[in-house]
Amino acid sequence: MSLSRSVYTPLLTCSRTNMILFCSYLQTVESVIHIREAEALYEHGLTAIRCLLSGFDIFDPTYNPHNRNLRILRGLHGFHIYAAEHWVEYLLSNSHRDCGLDESSSLYRSASALAQRLAKPEQTVLEPGDLNPDHLDRRLENFRHQRAIYSILLAALKERSTKAQDIQREKTKQYGHSKPRTS
Numbered sequence: 001m002s003l004s005r006s007v008y009t010p011l012l013t014c015s016r017t018n019m020i021l022f023c024s025y026l027q028t029v030e031s032v033i034h035i036r037e038a039e040a041l042y043e044h045g046l047t048a049i050r051c052l053l054s055g056f057d058i059f060d061p062t063y064n065p066h067n068r069n070l071r072i073l074r075g076l077h078g079f080h081i082y083a084a085e086h087w088v089e090y091l092l093s094n095s096h097r098d099c100g101l102d103e104s105s106s107l108y109r110s111a112s113a114l115a116q117r118l119a120k121p122e123q124t125v126l127e128p129g130d131l132n133p134d135h136l137d138r139r140l141e142n143f144r145h146q147r148a149i150y151s152i153l154l155a156a157l158k159e160r161s162t163k164a165q166d167i168q169r170e171k172t173k174q175y176g177h178s179k180p181r182t183s
Contacts, residue, residue: 042107045090048083049110055080056117087114088156091149095142100149108146115148118155136161 058068058076091111094101101108136157143150 041090041093042105045087045094046107046110047079048087048090049107049114051076051079051083052087053110053114053117088153088160091153092137092139092142095139097142100143100146103146108149111149112146115152118152119148 054071054076057063058071091101091107094107096102101111136154140150140153140157143153
């Protein structure tokens with residue numbers, strides 16, 4: 001059984017929902033569409049951050065319930081889960097050595113808005129005995145001068161590290177060592 005060549009042709013579908021551009025694609029070696037990794041990481045990062053910011057609006061008690069329901073039905077919830085899981089990696093992937101994000105970019109402005117929404121009076125700081133930020137992710141250092149973004153990244157990386165340690169402790173407790181034995 002042979003498949004027609006049309007099965008292997010690129011597929012690019014895009015649709016706009018409010019400020020967010022969602023794209024899906026299937027790309028082959030023969031494709032005339034060239035997707036650059038840096039651009040894809042930037043766009044995915046921007047989309048993830050804007051999705052998280054949009055969640056603040058949607059779940060605001062003063063937001064119109066009808067509009068909230070429509071936006072959730074259109075898929076916000078599913079992408080919101082993805083965005084919540086991957087926004088840190090997208091920001092870190094887009095950082096430039098020693099200068100974080102380009103401060104004239106939409107990604108920087110969106111990340112700053114997210115940092116402002118998440119800011120606490122007692123902003124996350126390292127305390128004696130805390131993990132060294134370099135052990136969390138070396139790219140975090142690129143954000144040192146962008147304090148608000150640095151703080152939310154640090155908090156998210158510390159939370160991720162704590163969860164990983166908890167999972168490792170649970171496995172150790174369950175199996176008596178870090179990896180299950182095979183027979």
